[in-house]
Amino acid sequence: MKTTLKANAVWLGVMILGFVVIDAAEFAGLVNTFIENMLVTIGINVILATGLNLIIGFSGQFSLGHAGFMAIGAYATGIITQSIATPLGFYLSMIVGIFVAIIAALIVGIPTLRLRGDYLAIATMGAAEIIRILINNLKITNGAAGLFNIPALASWATVYTIMCVTTIVTVNFIHSRGGRAVMSVREDEIAAEAMGINTTRWKLAAFVFGAATAAIGGSLHAAYIQTIAPSDFNIMASIAILIIVVLGGVGSITGTFVAAIVLGALDTILQNFGTLRMIIYSLALILIMIFKPTGLLGNWELSFKRLNHHKEVSAHE
């Protein structure tokens, strides 16, 4: 218990430190709008990818439809904050987005989660495309033109804070009884079932949880970029999130952070290479995958608890 508390305190310290560093850098003029844009994009990607990593890495279900749930969150914020342009309206819209995304995830998940591997991937991809096509043709979402002039209700601080909160909740879930049940499904579905775990329920739980975080990411995206269009949430958007998860290491939340930061920075730096940017990006992707097939961090996690434990053990010796 004591080590847990200590480790938690360290984590809290790290989070506050991160915040203070960015804030100070902003104050000192080191972080201008451009860098801030990069940081926020990284933050939103972390939120999205953590949720997807929970689905893919921890419950072992291959979902390719993350952008669909992100779209739901984004449009909830886009539509609601048009009429209630206050921070309260923003948080309300985020909750509505989460709620709708959960319902959508249940509708999609209950039938499709019986499928396995690539079949599930293609079914979830289809579901996300259906969501996007509906948005593209509805009046309330303003069709293909999308929504713009969305009030700027998310600053980098909002994104940072919510990123921390979603990560804590996700990690706590992974370390809870539910999380262990989810992971047992990944390791061996039949054995898990034999142990009395309702596999369908826990798969669905992970899927719904992931969808909810995707909606949060979408909300923040809409409120920060202030423009959303159906084409932002196509198959390629789902794939972009998948790339972060796999590059960081399937089943490693630390890896997701690292990959989101590496890719975010890479993308920003490549902005100086003009038309070559996507070529370099794709080459980097191929090379990293060939030389680090399990992702940058594999399934390694940074854990202060473990570090502490090591220290104590060596001290005793």
Place this chain on the structure above:
Amino acid sequence: MQTIGQQLINGLSLGSIYALLALGYTMVYGIIKLINFAHGDIYMLGAFWGYYVINVLHVNFIVALLSAMVFCALVGVVIEAIAYRPLRHSPRITALITAIGVSFLLENGMSYLFTANTRNFPQVIKTVTWHFAGMRISNIQVLILVTACLLMLILELIIKKTKMGKAMRAVSVDPTAAQLVGINLNHTISFTFALGSAMAGAAGVLIGLYYNSIDPLMGMTPGIKAFVAAVIGGIGSVPGASLGGFIIGLLETAVQAIGLSAYKDAVVYVVLIVILLVLPAGIFGKNVKEKV
């Protein structure tokens, strides 16, 4: 009635295009269980190859078609050897991301080298439209339809009747056991990629000629549709891929014919999900029993 007949022709000719592409997907997936995202882009390379040999070397259509098949087969083999072979024992999702990387590379590399502009494909075969009973069908539509069916038959023969085909089937069931009985894994997989990519090359030239418009991103949407077609038909199955292609072609046509063109892709995905729920391995797919 005429309209329905005409729509049937439209649907079949669209379906034959998806079928051509789906064949390559299904072969590669069947043997190494990889969703080869780059397949649609190899099809694009085939179209560009056809464009250049016809415009620059002034070859005739048959030569363009065959050389595109050879060229794409080579490209397929090279991609497999460089990008996929090192990952054969890695998690499958890693290979998938590599495939996406290859797809990005081909799309953006071609945009960089040849600009992203749409080009018109040289019309080496003059379009002749035949009329019968108030319906129209063009010689190129017939050509694509016949080629798609012919290639499907040839593939099925290769897989079922030749020694290499036997090796392919063996590898697809159990690579390790196949190696134990003396099958060269690398050769067999390379051969599969060559075959699948050659299909894509043929499709590129045929479709380029049919629509008369090619661009570096042309492989993206049809690639995904063709993959859906392969899944509907039962991925790994050659007749299944063709059937899936025709189902999607007819379905899209039907949805547009009744005036719901805005939802044509949505309907395709709904049907995909429904089919997967009823037949989890597609129409002709083998449902592998779980072992404890």
Place this chain on the structure above:
Amino acid sequence: MKKWEQTTIKLTALATIAMTLAGCSTAKSSTSQGNNPGKTIKIGVNMELSGSAAGYGNQEKQGIQLAVNQINKNGGIKVGSTKKKIQLVIRDNKTANTTAASVAAQLVNNDKVVAVVGPAATNAGTASIPNMTKAAVPSVSPSATDPGYTLQKGGTVQPYIFRACYQNNFQGSSAAKFVTKTLKAKRVAILTDNSSDYGTGLTKAFKQAYTGTVASSQTFQEGDKDFNAILTSLKHKKVDAIYAPGYYSELGLIIKQARQAGINVPIIGSDGMADAKLAKIAGNHNATNVYYTTPFSTKSGATNPTAANFLKAFQAKYQTTAPTFSALAYDSVYMIKAAIENEKSANSVKIADGLAKLKNFKGVTGTITMNKKHNPEKSIVVEKLTQGIVKQTYNVQ
């Protein structure tokens, strides 16, 4: 259960701390004075050079580069008494809205440009607006057509956002007038590019202004190649004309397949069609009885010396007929030049003032006066293609 409560309490505590922190993040609210030029006048290009709109983005880039080369060859832009050359900073936004915002931020903050040309698409444009406005740097989009693009939420104008093209309402209603008055079509079918605001916006405007019957309204997506199903279903609807707003890459195929299916009624489109490639894709013999609204006619060289020069220079540099997108982008650069020269300053805020006051600017795409909503007012023409060649132009009143 107890553990769960503990976690909740911990979380709430954490959230409270975090929120408090969020509250005290030091927001800098000083209003920007805009960017000033150095030795050269830096103009940024925020353009779709890869991704789905890369074809149009690259055409615009060509127009921009041509304009800048010409200006620099003549010594540059006159700022007060000295002449300064233009330095272009070209960045690719991948046809992604998030990247467009990031590119805009980099251009105004790191590259310190005094004006930006682009982005090509409305959505990429609106995503860049917050960053442009924060830095007080104007942008001129060659092709963002949504009526709301230059407006804020309440309908007041965006101070730093301009465009060189028509907005959809104007172009769509002009097409409707042309179809009603000149073509005298009583029944039309509409085929809309449903993948961006461009096609849908034009269709909306057309439907509002058109007085006849819309017999059928169907849509297609960017990148679609097969339109036979839609066209077959139109065939027995007995329409007098087809209105099809979209880009040349899809419209070329629609024209080809319509003519092959025996549909010979007039097809009317928008300026996204005004490209020599249209006839190449459709085939010359199919590209007959085809009309489109456009600010810029390849025939306008006869009456407009600026356009004549542009067409000649473009042909010489790129060995192809200039497309509309290039013409609009070319005008965007010259509009910025005119604004600098009128204001006698290349400070970005001044450039925005200059752009807002632009009057009787002689551009390739017509004589332009910027209205209160930062939309260029210029005349519209309808070109008619016969055998793939522009044979006739009509003025729309």
